[in-house]
Amino acid sequence: xxxxxxxxxxxxxxxxxxxxxxxxxxxxxxxxxxxxxxxxxxxxxxxxxxxxxxxxxxxxxxxxxxxxxxxxxxxxxxxxxxxxxxxxxxxxxxxxxxxxxxxxxxxxxxxxxxxxxxxxxxxxxxxxxxxxxxxxxxxxxxxxxxxxxxxxxxxxxxxxxxxxxxxxxxxxxxxxxxxxxxxxxxxxxxxxxxxxxxxxxxxxxxxxxxxxxxxxxxxxxxxxxxxxxxxxxxxxxxxxxxxxxxx
Amino acid sequence: xxxxxxxxxxxxxxxxxxxxxxxxxxxxxxxxxxxxxxxxxxxxxxxxxxxxxxxxxxxxxxxxxxxxxxxxxxxxxxxxxxxxxxxxxxxxxxxxxxxxxxxxxxxxxxxxxxxxxxxxxxxxxxxxxxxxxxxxxxxxxxxxxxxxxxxxxxxxxxxxxxxxxxxxxxxxxxxxxxxxxxxxxxxxxxxxxxxxxxxxxxxxxxxxxxxxxxxxxxxxxxxxxxxxxxxxxxxxxxxxxxxxxxxxxxxxxxxx
Numbered sequence: 001x002x003x004x005x006x007x008x009x010x011x012x013x014x015x016x017x018x019x020x021x022x023x024x025x026x027x028x029x030x031x032x033x034x035x036x037x038x039x040x041x042x043x044x045x046x047x048x049x050x051x052x053x054x055x056x057x058x059x060x061x062x063x064x065x066x067x068x069x070x071x072x073x074x075x076x077x078x079x080x081x082x083x084x085x086x087x088x089x090x091x092x093x094x095x096x097x098x099x100x101x102x103x104x105x106x107x108x109x110x111x112x113x114x115x116x117x118x119x120x121x122x123x124x125x126x127x128x129x130x131x132x133x134x135x136x137x138x139x140x141x142x143x144x145x146x147x148x149x150x151x152x153x154x155x156x157x158x159x160x161x162x163x164x165x166x167x168x169x170x171x172x173x174x175x176x177x178x179x180x181x182x183x184x185x186x187x188x189x190x191x192x193x194x195x196x197x198x199x200x201x202x203x204x205x206x207x208x209x210x211x212x213x214x215x216x217x218x219x220x221x222x223x224x225x226x227x228x229x230x231x232x233x234x235x236x237x238x239x240x241x242x243x244x245x246x247x
Numbered sequence: 248x249x250x251x252x253x254x255x256x257x258x259x260x261x262x263x264x265x266x267x268x269x270x271x272x273x274x275x276x277x278x279x280x281x282x283x284x285x286x287x288x289x290x291x292x293x294x295x296x297x298x299x300x301x302x303x304x305x306x307x308x309x310x311x312x313x314x315x316x317x318x319x320x321x322x323x324x325x326x327x328x329x330x331x332x333x334x335x336x337x338x339x340x341x342x343x344x345x346x347x348x349x350x351x352x353x354x355x356x357x358x359x360x361x362x363x364x365x366x367x368x369x370x371x372x373x374x375x376x377x378x379x380x381x382x383x384x385x386x387x388x389x390x391x392x393x394x395x396x397x398x399x400x401x402x403x404x405x406x407x408x409x410x411x412x413x414x415x416x417x418x419x420x421x422x423x424x425x426x427x428x429x430x431x432x433x434x435x436x437x438x439x440x441x442x443x444x445x446x447x448x449x450x451x452x453x454x455x456x457x458x459x460x461x462x463x464x465x466x467x468x469x470x471x472x473x474x475x476x477x478x479x480x481x482x483x484x485x486x487x488x489x490x491x492x493x494x495x496x497x498x499x500x501x502x503x
Contacts, residue, residue, distance in 0.1 A: 060338045062503045080249075080340035088338040094330045096260075098267035110256045111339045155335060 003074040005163045005194035006036040006059060011068035013054050013218075028054035029218040031068070036196050038073075038162075041189050043205040044198040045240055046215035052198040053091065055215070056165050059196075060088055073162060084113060087161035091168040093152030097141025101132050101151050104140055105158050112159035126154035131180060146177045153181070157188075164188065166197040170204055182208055206236045214243045221246070250342050254349035257341075261353025265319060274311050278365045281307050282372050297378035304369040305384075305463055309391035312362040313423070316399035319354035321406050321415040324498070328410075333503055344495040351403055351491060355396055362392055383466040386474060390462035393483040397455045398423050400490035407497045426457030455486055 013028035029051045036042040044052045057063040059070055061078025070077035073085050095104050105123035114122055127133045130150040135143070140151060149169070156164060169185075170178045185195055185208055199205050205212055206229060214222040222243045229236035266272075285303040292299040324347070327333040336346060366388045370380050398419055406415035425432070429451055436447035459482055462474055 057503070062334060062337060064502060080342065083338060084340045086338070088334070090331065090334045092331065093335065094332045095335075096264065096332060098264065107256070107260055108335060108339065111253065111336065111341055113340060159339075 002038045004035045004071070005038045005040075005073055006034070006042075006196055007069075007071045008032050008034040008055065008059070009069045009071075011055070011058065011070060012066045013051075013058060013063060014066045027218050028063075029058070032215070032218065032220055034213055034220060034223075036194060038194050039189070039192060040210040041185065041195040041197070041208050043209035043212040044196070044215065045200075045202065045205060045212055046198075047244055050215040051218040052215060053167055054218075056088075056167050056196070056198065059165060060086065084159070085162045087156035087159065087164045089149075089152045089156045089164070089166045089169055091171065093148055093155070095140040095143075095148065095151060095155075097139060099140055100137055101127060101140060101143075101154070102136050104151065105154055108155045109158045114159050122158050122160075126158050129157070129184065130154040146173050149173055149177070149181075153184070161193070163194045163196065166195065168199055169197055170199065170201060178204065202237045202240055212236065214240055216244055250345045250348075253341050253345040254352060257336075257346055257349025258353035258356060261319075261323065261350050262357050265315075265354065265357035274315055274361045275364050275368075278307055278311050279368055282365075282369055286372060286376065296376065297373070300373055300376060300378060301381065302463075304372065305387055305391070308362055308365045308369060308388060309394065309463075311365060312358050312391055312395045313398060315361055316354055316358045316395040317402050317416060317419045317423075319357065320351065320399040320402040321412040321419070323350040323354060324403065325406055325410065325412050325415075328503065331503075337503065343499045347403065347491060347495045347498055351399065354399060355392075358395055358399075359392055362388060362395075381466070383462065387462045387466060390460050390474075390479065393479065394423075394457055394460045397457070397460070397483050397486050398426075400487035400494075401455060404490045404494040404497075407494050407501070422454055423457065426455040427461065429454060429456045429458050456482065 011029050011032040011034075015026045015028055017024045017026070032051065032055060034055070044055065046052050054063065058065055059072060059077050061083065064078075072082040075082040075085070096107075099107070102123050105126055106119050109119045109122055110116075124133075127136055130153050132147065132150050132154060135147060140148065143151065149172075153166075153169065156166070170181050173181065182204065185197075189195055189208075195208075197205075197209075210226055212224045212229075213220055214224065222239065224236065224239055229239055232239055282304055285300050285307070288299055288303060290296065324333075327336070337343065366384075370384070373380050401422055402415050402419040405418040406412060409415055409418070432447060432451050432454070436444045436451065439447055460479055462479075465474060
C-alpha cells in the first residue's frame with residue numbers, strides 16, 4: 001500500500017495574539033481531516049480566511065498545530081527528513097534582491113542538501129524549465145511579479161522533491177505564464193510528483209486537479225472528485241458556490 | 248555536523264549580503280575619511296600626536312565594528328521575517344539554531360574583515376606620520392571585535408524578544424554603555440540595601456562586562472598587567488553562546 005503524500009488528522013490551529021495583556025484567539029483550522037494520495041494533483045479551495053494557507057504552513061512546520069497530527073510521506077511534518085521531500089512555493093515568493101536567479105537557486109539547493117557536484121547543473125536545469133534562462137544574469141530585485149513566481153517555482157523544484165506545496169501558484173500571472181505553469185504542473189505530475197495546491201481560480205483547478213477539497217471556516221466542507229464536477233451541470237464552480245453558501 | 252554545514256552556508260550568504268549591500272565598503276570609506284581627520288587632529292595635538300592618532304583611530308575602528316555588528320544583528324533575522332524570505336529557508340531542512348548561528352557568524356566575519364581593513368589603513372597612516380602602532384595594537388583591535396561580538400549576540404536575542412530592530416538597537420546601546428561601568432555598579436551595589444543590592448547584582452550578571460574586554464584602557468595604563476586572554480576569550484564566548492542559545496530557543500517557538 002502506498003503511503004499518502006500528506007495526511008492531516010484532526011488538525012486544529014488557533015492563533016493567539018496578545019496585545020496589552022489582552023489575548024485574542026482566532027481559529028485557523030478546527031478539526032481538519034484530509035488525505036492527499038501520492039501521485040495526485042490535489043486542489044484546496046476556499047474563501048479568504050478559510051484556512052488554506054494555514055494548512056500548508058502547518059504541513060511545512062512554519063506553524064505549529066494546536067491539536068492533531070500531520071504526516072508528510074509517512075514522516076512527522078516539520079522534521080528535517082519530511083522537509084527534504086517537500087518543495088514549497090509561497091503565495092508571494094521573496095528573494096534576496098542582490099542575488100541573480102542562479103545564485104538564489106544555488107543557495108537554496110545547498111540548503112536542501114543537493115550534492116555539491118550537482119548544484120550548478122540543477123540550478124541551470126530549473127532556470128531552463130521555468131523559462132528564466134534568458135534572465136539568468138539579472139538581479140532578482142529587477143524581476144517582475146511573473147518572473148519572481150517562476151523563480152519561486154524553480155526554487156521549489158531545485159532539490160527534486162516528491163511533494164510540491166503550491167500556495168496560489170497562478171495568482172496575478174499573465175495568461176501565457178498561466179499556460180506555462182499548467183503545462184509544467186502536468187509534466188511534473190506525469191513524472192510522479194504529488195501536487196498540493198491552493199487557488200482562487202476555480203477554472204485552473206478544474207483543468208489540472210484530480211480531487212479538490214473545499215474549506216469553510218477551517219473545516220472540510222466538501223471533497224470533490226474530477227468525475228463529480230465533470231458530470232455536474234455548472235461544473236466545479238457551482239459545487240463551490242453551493243458549498244460555501246450552505247449554512 | 249549537518250547543523251554546522253547549514254550554518255556555514257547561511258554565514259557565507261550573510262557575509263555576501265553585507266558585501267553587496269555596500270555597508271562594508273561604506274564602513275571602510277567612512278573610516279578612511281575620519282582617519283584623515285585624525286591626522287589633522289594629530290597635527291594640532293603637536294607633542295601628543297602619536298597618542299591622539301592612535302586613540303582616535305582605535306576608537307573609530309571599535310565604533311565602526313560595533314555599528315556594523317549591532318546593525319547587522321538587529322536587522323538580519325527581522326528583515327528575513329518581514330520580507331518573508333524566511334519561508335523559503337525554514338521550509339527546507341534547516342535547523343533553526345543553524346539559521347541563527349549562521350546569520351551571527353556571517354555578520355561577525357564581515358565585521359572582522361572590515362575591522363582588519365580599517366586597522367591596516369590606520370597603521371599605514373601612523374607609519375606615514377612616523378609613529379609606531381605599539382605592541383598591543385593587534386590585541387586591542389581583537390578585543391574591540393570581541394566587544395562587538397558580545398554586543399551582537401545580545402542584539403540578536405533582544406531583536407527576537409522585542410521583534411523591533413529599533414528597540415533592539417536601543418537596548419544594545421544601553422547595555423554596551425552600561426557594560427563599561429560594571430566596576431562602578433559593583434561598588435554601588437555594595438552600598439545598597441539587601442533587596443536593592445540583589446537586583447543590582449542580577450543586573451551586573453545580565454550586563455556584559457565590557458570593562459573586562461576594554462584592552463585599550465589596559466594598554467594605555469603603564470602599570471597594566473598582561474591581558475588574561477583565557478578569561479577575556481572565555482567570557483566573550485560564554486556570554487555570546489548563552490545569548491545565542493536563548494535566541495535559538497525563542498526562535499524555535501516562533502511561527503511564520
